[in-house]
Amino acid sequence: MYKKPSRLFILCMAIALVLSTFSMGALAGGTQQARELPVAELFGDIDVSSSAPTTVIVELQEESIVEAKHKGKRQTSANLKKERSKVISDLQGKVSEAKINREYDYVFSGFSVELPANEIPKLLTVPGVKAVYPNVEYTVDTISAEEISAEAFSPAMMDSAPFIGSDLAWEAGFTGEGVTVAIIDTGTDYTHPDLKHAFGDYKGWDFVDNNDAPQETPPGDPRGGSTNHGTHVAGTVAANGQIKGVAPDATLLAYRVLGPGGSGTTENVVAGIERAVQDGADIMNLSLGNTLNNPDWATSIALDWAMAEGVVAVTSNGNSGPNNWTVGSPGTSREAISVGATRLPYNVYTSEIFTSEGVEYPSAKVMGFPSEEELLALNGEEFEFVYVGLGYPQDFEGKDLEGKIALISRGEFAFVDKATNAKNAGAVGAIIFNNVAGEHPDVPGMAVPTIKTTLADGQKLLAELEAGNNTVSFNIQFAYEVGETVADFSSRGPVTLTWMIKPDVSAPGVNITSTIPTHNPANPHGYGAFQGTSMAAPHVAGAAALLLQANPSWDVDEVKAALMNTAEDMINPATGESYPHNTQGAGSIRVNDAINTKTLVTPGSHSFGTFLKDDDTEVKRQSFSIKNLSDKRQRYSFDVDFAGNPEGIKVMTSNNINVQAGRIQQVNFNVQVDTSKLEPGYYEGTIKVSDGTQTIEVPTILFVGEPDYPRITGAYFGAEGDGTYFVGSYLPGGAEVLEYDFYQFNSSSGTIGAFLGTIGTFSDVPAPIHEFNWNGEINGQQLPNGQYVLAVYVEKGGVTEYRAYLVTKN
Template identity: 85%
Template structure:
């Protein structure tokens, strides 16, 4: 309700574009095409179910022995094209649903690739994939499939992943060279201060607002005194036999998600919650909690428990507006760059926190509902919907023009923690603004650049790049170029044309060279911006380069699978490995720690990227290792960096 207007969708609707005539494929867990907010978007052909191999791509219902029910794809579809109580970004777009993730929301790479191919064959104009894995690999099958979908003329939009806030956390297919990868933002919000009072002489200095559904509900806590009730960890069973109606639930952190604890409190009739930490320190804010929720440290939580023991079971609140924060990048949003290609990812960002959309309830008496979710899964369909609006307004545009328009007109966001613009690998080109994308008079493609890595020990290294400028206006434009690298480091020079005239409706190539003198630069990551100006409007094109071998993780995952009488053991090595060892350790199940070394099952040198595997017979030192849980440790040396990663595995 707030996120679609925030990116400018309502302004585009007023201009006459609602996505009509544009088909968007939702490749996900299926879609409840009977939902009253979505039924208008589906024709007789709904899409395809690759999990059960039929033409009914519905969500997984409860009771499937293979896993839990799903609602994810319906939520995504609503963000694209709902038109009812919820209004999606492109409310008149046509939808096709492809169920590639089945019970429990899990699925295979094969089904995802099949869904991409079928969507292209079925004539989709746009596809949305709010899915992925944690492998930062541009050549994973799903990433390559999206490259091909773009080559076939279908705008491919995918989520960047939810493994942030560290760099290198983007996963496939967000690593695609061509598709539009999307990071998640939180809409501007108000910050409130909070104080709680139970009895004289007891103070709770750590009390802060953790999350809430609405400001009105939060501020309503100021209006009186409430009983508070200890409900332990906040499981549904913890509320049984306790009267929470109109009261505050006191809950400990631990075992399961904060949002579920707040939901359980609401279901029990509570009007608010206080969640205290179960370890030292402060736990995170969580927007969109089902009831207004205050957080405290473990120490202050223990004070509240002591108050209950002493018979002081009432609490009052003093909650006040403190300040406003602008649009921010969500901490969970995965960051780039992409390994091997060193590309900036995400390409753009869009709202993905506390997004309310359509869901199936799986309740026959009231089957259609709404829910608030968060993740880059929620941000991607904002971009898919925006692409539908852009294609309706500019039906002759190709995939590169749609992508460039979204990137060229995106708005930079400021990190409130630093007061500076977020890095390129955090926000991409910025937060999308769909009306600006439709009305732009200039397109610069590609919308970002990576110059790769400069690894000469001494002397200068030159890399050549180019981009295309398209003048969409009806008059000649004269463009100027300026390249800035953060901190203006000595040792980086960019050489390009000073000015360029482009006739109306024409395109022109711009070539430029980047010269890096590695002897004048410390190894690391350097971020720059190519500014393209027509005298009135400036387009910022993000760019990056690396001096020396980048600081990517040398091992990004491992696998351990039984194969008959032996085991297939392997690891993902994005840059290969000069040295690779696999070690087995005991696992101390009593305290979750790593025990003594049992032995090495493989030692290798000069291993090529990106995947290594070996067959292991289960023996260490000539003796069969008993079945049970162990720690598999992977040691890697590559590019002067060593890394040792430990993984829990089960031998059976």
């Protein structure tokens, strides 16, 4: 038994209460209580007491065509169909309601099936079934998007491609010609004037509507909102018109796996990966993801085998930064190139605001802006300012914001959405004040020029309004320039279980201007400025196209290594030091340097994993290969540094080796860790490989003791159709003890109230999802509808976490 946290601890937690309501419709009823099953392995938890229809992905023991091929075996589509049919027939004999949706055989062997959740135990006992995975929801990895009007658009706005060196590659004759890139996304507007050159008669495939016209979702679709994400991604790769992408002469194929509203599920994503490989794509881009930090999913398996088949797979790393362990699938893939987002060099401005004599706002700083011109336009003018609460659309109703400044409180939803709502209401700027003590982060690319203040200065502004002083003026001045930086929203690694460094590389992902559909044939030129790791990934996919044109004999590992080996190390301006490996990966890509590198070090990063022995010495071995691309013999030297040179970590390798021109040589090295001399934690180092003129830095990490990954990364709650409720949590490493508690919520103070009761206690719960069904009762009494705090306690590996979430019972 564990000791329940004290009442004092619970009250202290109110400060850090996560005000989030999770709605995981794609997962509801799709996970179950932990149980040991006799045949197949079950990933996630599925509530077997529920009869709700649930879709899962089934992996067969019979190997896929590509997996068998790379294991030296012969496999055919016909044989797989026969084996798959046996399993399906057996399953439908046991579960008459089982409905087969999609079947896979090329890079993944299996099928997706919808069946009642309480019938899944029967599925797990069917001979030939290897594993069952939840059909998780994937969404586009974008955090803000703004359409750019034709009047405001300028080709110079697309400056991220030249920044990574694409223009130098173009001058050398490398434009992506002859290389095919698959865009696995929301579809693509292949009629866009800047994109139609990249498509042939065959455009790709629509897995949402099951046809050969993978267009974006148009406005008015009754199933959900229109989309433009895939077109923006495609333009970053290969636009060639008013916008010029990284590889303007590449060929594109579009696979629509995310439908109305920009969301979709595993079954379509796997199908898109498989079809892209079969259609002959050289590269695939997946600017999509979820928040599950786990490498062992059907999507990751499909990507790993796609890479084995010679298709360079590029994925976004996610937008859940800036904390470690926030990378989500498929960015967690062992083989695919995962991409973090950077902000291009930018100018920093100071800001002063004035409302009346004697009132000062020392915390006022520029938070974000759409353009320097719009920011500086606030100078020399006096504006009315209007308080709009949290800045929801309804908070603007009945208030005149035209040409005014919106005063907004932080809280409950994204800063970028608050600024967008202000712009939609006619505001020319915004001031967002904090809702707790301290300073909130900068957010580049806000829809209107936005100033941030502390809570104390925000309260002064509110007092000014109360006193009738409702005007504000600004003094905004240039301060200094900042170099390329990692975007705060960009997800960080490592990956749980494999302990790999992610992202692999970074690329521009803030305020990226590219193509979007207009859904208007009379005015087809649509452009927008988006930000997110979704925007960073296609820079890398386009760069890979340039590399393959320049070096057509390179395999996927060499493309990945070239991008990682030549990436630019980025400096955090807040510390003056390099960003950690799990923040920037190997660094920001420089495509022309990658094309011209004379050495390839593969793989481009290493993890030694965990050292769990107490007060003992342990040795682990790793290796990498060096390929000499030059026309003469090269002598390479090695140096390995761990940050801070900690006593207790010793790396042993060769001092020097000679590699003949055009040859590859393996280099072995050992790391010896004496845990008696080291504090538990995460240690990162750099392997430096030098030929005397070029030095390649290979990131490496190791963990002493149980890694500090978050034991819980989120929770969700919602109503079932039968009057009960689904309750669940995300557990990257599973849990030895798991408990769900309910508390009252004091809405007036935003704090946790009285303890109401425990609604579920579980032990030995597997990773990464747990879900159970709750009848809505506590101590035998039905809990009234309303807002409550769901607190989740997790214990794993001697580490405990207790987190609180605001939920609504209705």
